[in-house]
Amino acid sequence: MEEYILQMKNIHKIYESNNVAALKGANLLVKKSRIHALVGENGAGKTTMMKILCGIEPKNDGEIVLDGKKLSITDPRQGFKHGLGMVHQHFRLIEDFTIAENIALGIEKTKAGFIDQETVEEKICRLSNESGLIVTPEMKVKNLSIGEKQKVEILRVLYRGAKIIILDEPTSVLTEQETEELFSTIRTLKNQGKTIIFISHKLGEVKEISDDITILRNGITVESGNIRSYTKERISYLMVGEEINIYRKTNFNDKKEKPETLLEVKSLYVNDQENAERVSDANITVGKGEIVGIAGVAGNGQLYLTESLMGLVKPRKGKIILCNEEITHLTVRQRREAGLSYIPEDRMKVGVSTSSSVLENLIATRYYKKDFSNKGWLNYGNTLSFVKSLVEKSRIKTPSLNIKVGMLSGGNIQKVIISREFSSDPQLLIVCEPTWGLDVRSIEFVYSSLIKMKEKNKGILLISGNLDEILNLSDRILVMYGGKIVASLENSSKLTRAEIGEYMMGLRSNEKKVCKYE
Amino acid sequence: MNRGLNLIKTLITITISLVIGIITIVLTSSEPLTAIDAFFRGPFSNSYFFGNMLASSIPLILTGLAASVAFSASNFNLGLEGQVYFSALVGTYLAVNLSSLPAFLLIIIVLAVSSLAGGLLAALSGYLKAKWNVNELISSLLVSYTIIYVTDFFVEGPFKDPMAGFSASPYFSNDLMLSKILPPSQLHTGIFIAVGIVIFMYFVCKKSNLGFEIYITGRNKHFSKYAGISIGKIMVISMMISGILAGLAGMIDVFGIHGRVIRGFSAGYGWNGIAVALIARSNPILVIPAALFFAFLESGANVGSLLSDITPEVARIIQSVVFYLVTAEGLLAFIKSRKKVKTDD
Numbered sequence: 001m002e003e004y005i006l007q008m009k010n011i012h013k014i015y016e017s018n019n020v021a022a023l024k025g026a027n028l029l030v031k032k033s034r035i036h037a038l039v040g041e042n043g044a045g046k047t048t049m050m051k052i053l054c055g056i057e058p059k060n061d062g063e064i065v066l067d068g069k070k071l072s073i074t075d076p077r078q079g080f081k082h083g084l085g086m087v088h089q090h091f092r093l094i095e096d097f098t099i100a101e102n103i104a105l106g107i108e109k110t111k112a113g114f115i116d117q118e119t120v121e122e123k124i125c126r127l128s129n130e131s132g133l134i135v136t137p138e139m140k141v142k143n144l145s146i147g148e149k150q151k152v153e154i155l156r157v158l159y160r161g162a163k164i165i166i167l168d169e170p171t172s173v174l175t176e177q178e179t180e181e182l183f184s185t186i187r188t189l190k191n192q193g194k195t196i197i198f199i200s201h202k203l204g205e206v207k208e209i210s211d212d213i214t215i216l217r218n219g220i221t222v223e224s225g226n227i228r229s230y231t232k233e234r235i236s237y238l239m240v241g242e243e244i245n246i247y248r249k250t251n252f253n254d255k256k257e258k259p260e261t262l263l264e265v266k267s268l269y270v271n272d273q274e275n276a277e278r279v280s281d282a283n284i285t286v287g288k289g290e291i292v293g294i295a296g297v298a299g300n301g302q303l304y305l306t307e308s309l310m311g312l313v314k315p316r317k318g319k320i321i322l323c324n325e326e327i328t329h330l331t332v333r334q335r336r337e338a339g340l341s342y343i344p345e346d347r348m349k350v351g352v353s354t355s356s357s358v359l360e361n362l363i364a365t366r367y368y369k370k371d372f373s374n375k376g377w378l379n380y381g382n383t384l385s386f387v388k389s390l391v392e393k394s395r396i397k398t399p400s401l402n403i404k405v406g407m408l409s410g411g412n413i414q415k416v417i418i419s420r421e422f423s424s425d426p427q428l429l430i431v432c433e434p435t436w437g438l439d440v441r442s443i444e445f446v447y448s449s450l451i452k453m454k455e456k457n458k459g460i461l462l463i464s465g466n467l468d469e470i471l472n473l474s475d476r477i478l479v480m481y482g483g484k485i486v487a488s489l490e491n492s493s494k495l496t497r498a499e500i501g502e503y504m505m506g507l508r509s510n511e512k513k514v515c516k517y518e
Numbered sequence: 519m520n521r522g523l524n525l526i527k528t529l530i531t532i533t534i535s536l537v538i539g540i541i542t543i544v545l546t547s548s549e550p551l552t553a554i555d556a557f558f559r560g561p562f563s564n565s566y567f568f569g570n571m572l573a574s575s576i577p578l579i580l581t582g583l584a585a586s587v588a589f590s591a592s593n594f595n596l597g598l599e600g601q602v603y604f605s606a607l608v609g610t611y612l613a614v615n616l617s618s619l620p621a622f623l624l625i626i627i628v629l630a631v632s633s634l635a636g637g638l639l640a641a642l643s644g645y646l647k648a649k650w651n652v653n654e655l656i657s658s659l660l661v662s663y664t665i666i667y668v669t670d671f672f673v674e675g676p677f678k679d680p681m682a683g684f685s686a687s688p689y690f691s692n693d694l695m696l697s698k699i700l701p702p703s704q705l706h707t708g709i710f711i712a713v714g715i716v717i718f719m720y721f722v723c724k725k726s727n728l729g730f731e732i733y734i735t736g737r738n739k740h741f742s743k744y745a746g747i748s749i750g751k752i753m754v755i756s757m758m759i760s761g762i763l764a765g766l767a768g769m770i771d772v773f774g775i776h777g778r779v780i781r782g783f784s785a786g787y788g789w790n791g792i793a794v795a796l797i798a799r800s801n802p803i804l805v806i807p808a809a810l811f812f813a814f815l816e817s818g819a820n821v822g823s824l825l826s827d828i829t830p831e832v833a834r835i836i837q838s839v840v841f842y843l844v845t846a847e848g849l850l851a852f853i854k855s856r857k858k859v860k861t862d863d
Contacts, residue, residue, distance in 0.1 A: 312743060333746030344744060353738035364734055364745040368727050376727050 004065075005032040005195055006053075006164060011062035013048055013219075022048040024219040025062075030164070030212070035186060035196045037206045037227065040216035041239055041439035046199045047089075049216070050166050054079040054086045085162030087153045089169045089437075093141045100124055100137035103156045127158050132188050145299070147178035154185065165189065166197045171205055172437050175297045175465065176501070183209050201439060203232040215239055236440065259287030262459035263309075263428045268318030270304040278304035280483045282318070286428060286459040291450065293474030293491075294463045295500050301483035302463045303345060306430050309461075310342045311335045323427055336365060339427030343417055343434055345463070347410075351417040354406030358398050361405050362387045362420050394419035411442030418449055429453060432463040447473065467497050479503035528797060531843040532811065539815075539836035543828055553826040560821025561814055567821050569703025573775065575813035577602070577784070579712045580767035581791025582798060582805040583719055584760045588640075589800040590723060591756035592736040594655040597643065598764040599788030600662025601636035603669040603779075605765030606772045608635040610779040611677065613690035621693045628694075629769055636765025637758040639665065644757030648750030654757065662788070673781050685781035696774045706774035713806065715766065720802040732756050764788060785816070793837065796844045812837060 006028070013023040023045045030036045038046050051057040053064065055073035064071040066082055073079055079086075093102050104120045121137045128134055133151045141149060150170060157165055167186075171179045186196055186209060200206050206213065207227065214224040215238045222238050263286040270279035279301045286292045296302055307313040309320060311332040320328045327335050344350040352361050363383050367373060372383050387401055396415045398408055405413060414434070421429065431450065435443040450473060454460060464470050470477055471491065479487040479500060486509040489495060502508040540554060547553040561571040581598050588595035595601075609632030616624055639661060646652035670685065672678075679688040696706040723729040735742040735752040743749050767787055776783055790812055797811070798804035819833030 310744070331746070331748065332743065333748075336746050342744065346740075349738070350740045350744050353734060353741040356734065356737050360730075360734065364741070364747075367730050373727050378725055378727060378730060380725075 003032060003068075004029050005067060006030040007063075007065040008049065008053060009063045009065070011049065011052060011064075012060045013045070013052060013057065014060050022219055023052075023059075023062075025221075026216060026219060027221040027224070028214050029224065030195060030197060032195055033190055033193050034211040035190055035198055035209055037210035037213045038197055038199045038216065039201070039203070039206055039213065039235060039239060041201075041441065044216040044239070044439075045219040046216055047168055050086055050168060050197065050199065054084050054166070056086075080160045080162070083161060083163035084166070085157030085160055085164070086166040087150070087157055087168060087170060089172065091149050091153055093149055093152060095142035096140065098138050098140055099135050099144075099152050099155075102141055102152055103137075103159050105156075107160060123159065124155060127155055130188075130192065131155070131158060132185055146173045147175070147181070150174070150178075150182070151185075158189075162194070164195045164197065166199070168199045169201065169437065170198070171200065171202060176467075177297075179205070201437075203235050206235065207232060239440065259290050262286050262288055262290075262323060263461070264319075264321040265309070266319040266321070268305070268308065268320065269316045270301070270308045270313060271316045272304065277316075278483050279308065279315075282485055284461070284478065284485070286461050288459055289454055289457040290476070291454055291460040291462055291474045293470035293477045294461065294480055294485075295467060295470045295477055295504055296463075296465065296480035297504050298465050300480045302432070302480055304483075305480070306342070306344075306432055306461075306463055309430055310340060336424065336426075339425075341421040341424055341426035341429045343421055343429070343431045345432035345436070347413060347417060347436075348406075352405045352413055355404055357402045358391070358396070358405055358408070358416060359383070359387045359401040361416055362390055365420060365424060390419050390423055411438050411445070414438060414442060415445065418446065422449060422453060426458065428459040428461065430461045430463070433465065434462070435464075435466065435469060467500060470500070471495065471497065481509070484509075524799060528844075531797075531840060534843060535836050535839035538839050539832060542832055542835050543822075546832075547826060547828050549826055553822050553828045556825040557818040557822040557828070557832070560825060561817040563821070565700050566703045567817060569700035569705035570820075571813050571817035572709060572810075573704040573706065574785075574816050575809045576706075576708050576712045576774065577767040577771045577787040578790055578794050578809035578812050579716060579806055580763050580770065581787045582794030582809050583716060583791075583802055584763035584767065585792045585795035586798060586800040586802060586805055587719065587723070587732070587763065588756055588760040589795055590736045591732045591752055592739070593644065593647070593753060593756055593760070595640055595643070595658050595757055595760040595764075596655055596792070597640060597658030597662030597665075597761070597788075598767075598791050599784060599786070600658075600665040601639050601761045601764035602768035602771075602784045602787050604639055604665045604768075605632040605636040606768035606779040606783070607669045607672055607677070607687075608632045609765075609769040610687050610690060610772060613694055614688055614778075617691050621691070625694055625773065628773075629766065632769040633762045633765035636768065637760075637762035640761025640764070641754050641758035644754040647757075648753045654753075658757075669779070670781050673779055679778065687778045687780075689778045692777070694773065695777055696770070704775050708770040708774040711766075711770060715763070716802055716806055719763075723802055728755065764791070767791070790837065793841045793844065797840065 008026070008028040011023050011026045014021045026045055026049055028038065028049060038049065040046050048057060052059045055075050055078050058074060071082060073082065094105070097105070100117070100121050103124055124137045131154070133155055135148065135151055135155065141152065144152065150173070154165070170182060174182060186198070190196060198206070198210055210227050212225065213227045213230060213235065215222045215235060217239060263284070265282055265284040268279055268282040269277065272278050282305055284292070294302060304313060308315045311330060315328065318328070319326060322338055322340065325338065327338055330338065348354055353364070363372065367378060367383070372379050372386070384401070391398065391401065394415050396419065397412050405416060408416070434446045434450070438446065450460060450462070462470065462473060474491050477489045477491055477495070477500065478485050481504060487503040489500070543553050543557065544550040561567050581602065584598055585595060609628045612628045612631055613624065616627070619627070640658060643654040643658040643661060646657050647654040673687050674685045677687045679686055696708050699705045699707060723732070731742070731747050731752050734745065735747060735749050739749050742752070768784065771783070771787070772779060794805060794808045794812055797808040815833040815836050819828065819830045822828045822832065823830050
């Protein structure tokens with residue numbers, strides 16, 4: 001029998017701040033030099049489990065045995081000493097520092113009180129070569145892409161001599177190509193004898209990369225074993241306790257005549273703050289009862305496009321027409337009143353104010369309206385009853401309306417945003433990465449909400465890097481690459497991921513203007 | 519729960535600073551017991567001292583409120599001191615030169631115009647921030663320093679009372695002065711105006727559209743903008759209100775006590791207002807007890823220096839300890855809350 005390098009037995013954890021029992025006797029047994037997947041819904045306790053392992057959070061009960069020795073650590077530095085390294089979902093890098101500085105931060109080698117830059121860079125280069133994580137040590141982190149930042153995070157963990165590397169949902173922020181790169185890195189590390197704990201929601205990836213699997217549900221280990229003995233369906237079933245079919249197909253057969261146009265974008269150009277062109281000559285139409293998907297690798301102008309539609313960024317040129325009225329020069333509030341709603345990509349920074357209450361977040365787009373305000377003074381009675389009904393209708397799980405939104409789970413935060421944006425009777429919804437980082441149940445809520453709006457004859461512009469999402473929901477699919485819309489495709493059962501993928505990677509283009517240069 | 523915890527933290531802060539104050543007195547005084555007694559009980563020992571203590575709390579209530587409003591919108595108005603002086607100068611100038619108007623009307627006009635002067639000064643920093651992202655902390659501070667020198671120039675030169683042996687403007691008519699309460703102390707009816715303004719601002723902050731907009735923008739301006747609030751407008755308005763309140767602090771002090779603008783008449787009202795707002799955690803109502811506490815320290819030290827051998831600077835030491843502790847604690851809370859957001863599951 002193979003030796004377990006790590007054993008976590010009967011772990012209990014109760015968060016004092018909200019008295020929630022995150023772990024109720026969870027177990028995790030990991031073999032040496034294996035890739036071990038830890039899966040579970042949001043809030044199942046995966047991250048908590050890993051934080052306890054690394055000493056970031058204290059446990060209430062249970063036992064951890066590492067390399068045959070009982071382990072009790074209380075702070076992350078001790079975790080590093082024992083060879084435990086965690087790559088967090090949200091990066092913890094200092095943007096203004098170089099890659100080398102970020103990697104060495106906290107354990108700098110010094111020469112007479114000064115940082116020994118050469119030794120540090122030498123070591124980074126060696127690690128970089130061994131692991132296949134190629135970076136330029138003297139580059140500043142703020143100039144890196146998300147995939148590169150993740151490489152820096154992994155190198156930082158390796159730099160500290162980690163033997164067990166924990167990756168917390170590492171692919172949720174990556175493009176497909178970057179994911180492939182990450183997987184080859186993971187395999188290289190495994191071959192070098194490292195043990196990897198891989199936390200993910202994406203079952204396809206879990207099947208592809210891992211050797212063993214542990215499934216958590218509600219703070220308890222449900223099952224554990226070799227990945228080969230589990231199908232995706234089985235894992236999904238164990239995670240949520242019931243089968244949820246998230247792959248709902250849109251019916252392609254009900255194609256009638258062209259729907260009435262709701263939104264029309266005419267040759268829109270958007271520049272960023274440095275005056276670089278981010279969107280060039282975008283032409284988009286969305287009709288009533290239509291979902292138009294915009295696929296694309298993150299950073300190809302989608303954010304600038306949506307923000308300029310919403311009025312958060314000024315376009316340089318072009319026209320935006322909603323319900324036959326030009327809205328190009330309207331303020332955000334005027335656009336909202338004209339019938340726009342927006343679910344932003346950055347939920348925590350833009351979509352909600354995490355340090356404000358549920359009530360304040362839900363009322364923030366309409367507090368000034370007649371029902372809630374009289375001559376500049378707020379009517380709390382009406383506000384309260386409105387928010388209450390909204391919370392009930394959308395089944396937002398919150399202990400109170402006065403709790404800060406930041407205390408809610410990711411799925412519930414998205415519910416707050418969706419219920420607010422969908423309840424204003426919008427004509428057109430701009431929806432960006434609506435299921436990013438959500439668990440299966442929350443994804444189900446998002447999809448059914450979108451379909452309901454479509455059935456009510458609203459228009460939806462869906463921006464997503466998740467191709468399945470685009471294919472499952474959209475009537476028409478546009479692909480953005482390098483700030484241009486390079487393809488406009490009717491969704492049909494014949495359309496393949498591979499075809500869209502080629503447009504996304506800039507390998508193909510059906511826009512004549514672009515073709516001319518080839 | 520949170521509120522109770524904050525109260526306990528504030529009480530601990532105050533206790534620590536008072537203990538340090540006592541230690542300072544013990545170390546510097548030859549008769550520490552008399553000095554401590556004078557310091558703590560002095561302000562309450564007779565109506566004269568008590569009245570003076572309340573009188574010195576009036577400008578602090580208003581500057582504390584001024585700082586609170588700006589903080590709520592996440593703006594730092596460090597120009598309170600300059601706004602206090604500028605308003606006092608403008609108001610006194612009007613009061614001296616429009617003396618033909620009926621007193622009541624003139625008081626209203628003077629208060630309105632002078633506070634607006636302070637408001638515009640602060641609004642300038644808000645506008646620069648909204649328009650060109652100029653840091654309001656720095657711009658308000660720099661404008662404030664300049665404007666204090668400008669005020670000094672006027673009360674030393676063109677607007678100097680030739681009869682005064684020091685830098686001060688001419689007196690305006692005595693009819694304009696706010697009536698005294700508890701004479702011979704300096705306490706005046708301005709305290710009712712100040713409390714009234716606090717109550718009004720409480721309702722504005724908690725119950726009005728504008729208050730909601732200020733609060734939401736202060737918490738997260740990306741979200742605020744996305745929700746449809748004009749954050750540029752809120753920056754300017756919140757700074758303007760802050761400046762107006764600072765201006766009222768200056769002019770009401772002039773109407774109540776000095777009867778003219780004097781170089782250095784503000785005993786750090788602007789700076790102490792920031793500390794008051796920090797102790798009050800930007801809550802308009804809590805500004806009153808916080809301002810009273812600062813006024814008590816000031817009076818205690820003054821009485822102590824009259825009745826024993828300590829210097830009024832003892833008050834400064836205690837105030838600065840309070841200031842350090844409150845800011846350090848505020849900073850800690852800020853770092854913690856950031857961590858919490860980042861480690862959210």
